[in-house]
Amino acid sequence: MMDNVSASPVSLQDATCASGEDRFGSMSTKSHLSASNQFPCYPKDCHPGDCLQPGFHPLKPGLHASVEPEAVPPPRRPPGSTAGWLFDEIMKRVTVRWTEDKGRCLYAAVDLEPGDIVFIESPNFVSVPSLDPRLFEDLKAVHAEYPMELPPVWHFAALASIKFLDDVRLQICKDKWTPCGDAPPPPSQDVLRVCSALQLHQQHVDPSDYEKLLLCWRYNSFGHHTDSEGLVLYNVTSMMSHSCGASCSWHYGEGDSYVLRARAKMRAGDELTISYIGDEDLFKSTDVRREKLAGWLFTCRCTRCSMDVDVARGFRCQVCGAGSSFFKTEHVTKETTASPCTVCNTVPAPDALVHLVELEKQYVERLNECSKDDLPDLEAVLSEALKVFQGHWVLFSLQSMMFEAHRDAGRCHEAFDLQMAKLQYLRLVLPLPTYTLAWCLEEAADLRATSVGLDPSRAAIEVPSKFTSHQRICMARMYEDAYNYLQLLCGESHDYARSAWEKFWNVNGTTAFPSSQQTGTLGGGQ
Secondary structure, three states, rough: OOOOOOOOOOOOOHOOOOOOOOOHHHHOOOOOOOOOOOOOOOOOOOHHHHEEEEEEEOOOOOOOOOOOOOOOOOOOOOOOOOOOOOHHHHHEEEEEEEOOOOOOEEEEEEHHHEOOOEEEOOOOOOOOOOOOOOHHHHHHHHHOOOOOOOOOHHHHHHHHHHHHHHHHHHHHHHHOOOOOOOOOOOHHHHHHHHHOOOOOHHHOOOOHHHHHHHHHHHHHHHEEEOOOOOOEOOOOOHHHHHOOOOOOOEOOHHOOOEEEOOOOOOOOOEOEEEEOOOOOOHOOOHHHHHHHHHHOOOOOOOOOOOOOOOOOOEOOOOOOOOOOEEEOOOOOOOOOOOOOOOOOOOOHHHHHHHHHHHHHHHHHHHHHHOOOOHHHHHHHHHHHHHOOOOEHHHHHHHHHHHHHHHHHHHHHHHHHHHHHHHHHHHHHHHOOHHHHHHHHHHHHHHHHHOOOOOOOOOOOOOOOOOOOHHHHHHHHHHHHHHHHHHHHHHHOOOOOHHHHHHHHHHHHHOOOOOOHHHHOOOOOOO
C-alpha cells in the first residue's frame, strides 16, 4: 500500500544507481541534462508496483483497488496552470481496471463535464538528444552503418533511461505494456550490435533490460512537441486505450506535462480513451485507420470501427447519380458490403461493387502521386474522382491539397469554397470536437476576412466598404464555433482558444465573450 505522496521529485542530476554509482557514467557526463525533465512526486521508498494505484498490482489481472478513489474536484491551482499534479491527486480522479480483451485500462472516478480537466501528469522521463549528444551520435553512426529496425531515437531513450533514472522510475518504464509480457525478452540483433559497438558490457548494461526498455518506449511513448528527435513517457497516461471516437483529448502543458480533458460528458466508471493516430487520420475510412494502428499490434474494434456503415467511404450511386452508398470491408474475411443509396435505395450489384473497390485502390495510389504544387493535375484527378466518390476520404484529401494550393496563391474565394466542402465532410464523419475541425472553421473565416481586406488579428478601426453585415455574422459565427471547440479541447486560456476568441472579438466589433462564456458552459474553468 502506497503512503501519501510527499517526497520531492528526484531530479535527473541526482539520478544514481542503488549503489550510488552513476549508470555507465564513462559514456558521458550529466552536464547535458534538460531542465524540462521534471517528474511526478513518488515516495522514494515506495515499491514500483505501487506506483499505479493503492492495492492494485500492475502486472496481475483481477487485483483491483481495495478502496475506490474518493470522487473529488481537481486540486486547487492558479487559474490556467498546467503544472503536473501529484500522483495521489491523479489517482483520486481515475481508477485502473483489468479487462480481458485490453488488459489495464483507465476509467473516470468522477463525473466529468465537456472540457473538464481529468488530470495533468508530469513525464516519468523526457528523452532528448541533448541529454547525451555523444551517445546519440554514436547510435546514429551504428544506424548509418546498417539501418536498425527502430531509429536511433528509440535506442537512445532506452539507454538514457538506464543511465539517468532512479530505480523507481526505471521500474515504472519497465512496467509498461510490451508484446513480450512479463518475461524478459531475448535481445534483438540490433540491441546486440549496439552493445558490441558501444562496448556497453563495460557499463554493466544488461542486453535483455535494454531490449525491454526499447519495447517499452516503442509502444508507450509520445513524440516530443518541440524536439523532433525527442520522446516522452508518462506513467498513468500510458494505460489509456485507443478509440477512433475517443472520450478524451489532450495537449501539452508546463514542463511537458500531459493535460487530459473530457471531450464529452462522462460519468464515473466511463472509460478514458485517446486516439493513438493523428487528427487527420481519424477522418479516413475504417480500413485505413486500422492499418495506421497496426504498429500497436491490435485491431481496433471501437464503436466507430464496429459500425455497419463507414461514413468516410462514400461512393456515388451508379444508378441515380445523386445519392451515396457507403462501403465497409470486414477485417477478417475482407468481404466488402455496401449500404443502400441514400436517395434511390439501390444496393450496388456484386460486379459493380468489385469494380468500385478496384477503382478506389487506384485512386489511393494516385493520391500518393499528387502534390499541391501541381494544381492542374489535382483538378484533373478531382474531376474524375467526383464521378466515383461522394463523401469519401480520398475526395477530402484531394480538396485539402487544392485548398492549400489556392490559399498559398492568394486565391481566397476558391480556397474558401474548398474549405466549406471540407467542413461539410468533417462534420458528417466525426462531429466530436477535434483540432482539425476547429482550425478548419477558423481558417475558413480567415479567408473570408482576407477576401474583403480585413485583418482578423487586429481590431477593425475602419470597416471595409465591401464588408457586409451578412459577412460579419457568418465570420463571427465561424470564429465562435472554432473557439467553442478549442476551449473544450485545450481550455479557454490556451493560445489556440484565445486566438479564435480574439478574432471573434475583432470581427464582431464587441468586447463581449462568445456565447459559451456568457452561458457558463466552459469546461473546467481552465
